[in-house]
C-alpha cells in the first residue's frame with residue numbers, strides 16, 4: 001500500500017517567465033519520469049508521493065497578476081484529465097510577499113537577479129522566512145546570485161531571530177532557521193521536461209536531509225535533477241538553462257534551410273519547424289541515453305553522402321566552435337554577475 005502523500009505548500013516570489021513556467025509545470029497533470037540522477041537511491045527509498053497543496057505567487061505589477069491568472073486558466077482549460085485535487089493558486093502583488101512566504105514550506109525566489117535584496121531585505125519577509133519552529137527552505141533560481149549573498153541578506157535578522165527564539169524549544173542553531181538552496185531549472189519546466197541543477201547552502205548536508213530531499217523531490221516533478229557544487233553552477237546553468245535559446249536558434253536555422261531549398265514546392269514553415277524540433281528531441285534522447293555524439297554523427301553520415309556534405313559546411317563555418325564559445329561566454333557573463341554583486 002502506498003503511503004499518504006507528503007503535502008507541500010509553495011510560494012514563488014517573482015513569478016515572471018521562469019516562475020510562470022515552474023507554476024505551469026507544478027500545475028500540469030502530466031507526470032515527469034522522476035529521476036534524481038545524482039541520488040537514485042534516495043528516490044527509491046522514498047515511497048511517499050509528493051503533493052502540492054497550494055501555490056502562492058507574487059509579482060510587481062497589476063498587469064502581471066492578470067498575466068499569471070490567464071496562464072493558469074488556459075492551462076486548466078487545456079488540461080485533461082484534470083487532477084482530482086489540483087493545487088490552489090493565489091496570485092498577489094509584492095505586498096503579499098511576506099504572507100506568501102509565511103504560508104509556504106518551500107519559498108522559490110524568482111525575481112530578476114539584481115532585485116533579490118528588494119525582496120529578502122524586507123523585514124516582514126525575513127521574519128516570515130526565519131521566524132518559524134519548522135525550518136523553511138528558500139530556493140533561489142536566480143542566475144549568478146550566490147548562497148552567501150542570500151545568506152548575508154538574511155543574516156542581520158538571523159541573529160535577531162535567534163536571540164528572540166532561544167527561549168523556545170527545538171530551535172538551537174541560527175544556521176538552522178532557513179535552508180538556502182540554489183536551483184537552475186529551465187523554461188521546459190512548463191512541460192515537465194526541465195533539467196534542474198541543485199546546490200545547497202552546505203555541501204556537507206547529506207541529500208537525505210529533510211529540506212534537501214524536499215527540494216530534490218519538488219523539482220523532480222519537473223524533470224530530472226542533478227546536484228552539483230555551487231562553484232559549478234554558473235557553468236552548468238549555461239548548458240542547463242541558457243542553452244535552450246541556442247538550441248531554439250539551431251532548430252529555427254535548420255528549418256529555414258529546409259524552406260530555402262524548396263523552390264516554392266517545399267515544406268510549410270510549420271511542418272519544417274515541427275520536424276526540426278522533433279529531430280533535436282530524438283538526438284537528445286540518444287545522447288541522454290548514453291550514446292556518444294560522435295557515434296550519432298558516424299551512424300548518420302556516410303562518407304561522400306548528403307549528411308557529410310552538410311557537416312562539411314558546418315565545419316567550414318565554425319558552427320561547433322561558435323556554439324562552444326557562446327556557452328563559454330554565457331558562463332563568463334553569469335560569473336561576472338556574481339562577482340559584481342559581491343563587491
Ligand SMILES: NC(=O)c1ccc[n+]([C@@H]2O[C@H](COP(=O)([O-])OP(=O)(O)OC[C@H]3O[C@@H](n4cnc5c(N)ncnc54)[C@H](OP(=O)(O)O)[C@@H]3O)[C@@H](O)[C@H]2O)c1
Nearest residue numbers: 014015016017018059060061064094111112113142143241
Ligand atoms: N528565463 C529563463 O530561462 C531562466 C532560466 C534559469 C534561471 N533564470 C533566472 O530566473 C530569474 C528570473 O528570470 P525571468 O526570466 O523569469 O525574469 P522576469 O520574467 O523578469 O521575472 C521576474 C519576476 O519578478 C517579479 N518581481 C520583481 N520584483 C518583485 C518583488 N519585489 N516582489 C514580487 N515580485 C517581483 C516581476 O514582476 P512583474 O512581472 O510585475 O514585473 C516578474 O514577474 C533571473 O534571475 C534569471 O537569471 C531564468
